[in-house]
Amino acid sequence: MFSKSCEYGLRAVIFIAQQSHLGHKASLTSISQAVDSPPAFTAKILQQLVKNNLIDSSKGPKGGFFMAPEAMKNLTLEAVVSVLDGDSIYTNCGLGLKQCNDKKPCPLHFKFVAIKEELQAMLQNTTLIMLVNEMNLDRFHLKR
Amino acid sequence: MFSKSCEYGLRAVIFIAQQSHLGHKASLTSISQAVDSPPAFTAKILQQLVKNNLIDSSKGPKGGFFMAPEAMKNLTLEAVVSVLDGDSIYTNCGLGLKQCNDKKPCPLHFKFVAIKEELQAMLQNTTLIMLVNEMNLDRFHLKR
DNA sequence: TCAATAAAGGACAATTTTATCCTATATTAA
């Protein structure tokens, strides 16, 4: 469904949001331990998210990755996926045709479109703050 | 969503079904032209489908790939996906956790499950004969 | 029988994705 980069990125962002909500910055080490992802690879992914202003970072001791409370309310999973995997998951043909549209559809086009729209809506409608609040219920996991 | 192998395989199977419905066998060459896929690679994919008895083949002049009318009624897209990509698309965690279940869910588990079940149902409920009949409407494409 | 045709299958090559390593740069606190 998503690339490994995107999976790690989503898990990392959720963890960062949790920590930010508690007033902590999350170091690369703490993130990759919390979400069980390779540290150096995770660093690259987080760099992309910082560059695209989805999250913030600061160097030095006491540094790490974090999000402003404001950002947490506005940041959707869709934005994260968009930066890491692009919009191909919504716009590509499920059968791999070079273009996907209603004019020249593959035999499964309309069925795929319905599912892809549902996925996109779900990601667009889920903000980080929503997940953080749910996660407080302590039922949900980010590793294994 | 699917691997390239699976995309080519699905397109090829739909074309083979079309041709079989017309009483023709489909040669590798005709298939890879019709669905715009690399011939040698497509051959490997079709071999897998033959080995798993989803489609039939015969060697020699006038040989090619084909399906019995019976098979066409029973063969679902889900069966094709299952052989080529396994069931990972339905059973894997959307965030990449090693196991996906209700007991130890990731924060998106229940939302993902709904979408994955819809996809699976769609593939299970779509038989090749259904697609062939729709394709007769001549609105749908298998290349570009 | 023989030549042509077509799938089967093994070996290998290219590309993309995933992942690591190492150095540079910035920041903090003692």
Next chain:
DNA sequence: TTAATATAGGATAAAATTGTCCTTTATTGA
């Protein structure tokens, strides 16, 4: 000011996916 900590980023490396090439085997029709 210095030592320690932490992100940034370039250069590679490993692994998985995608794709090609070539030989073998089977079948058909002349």
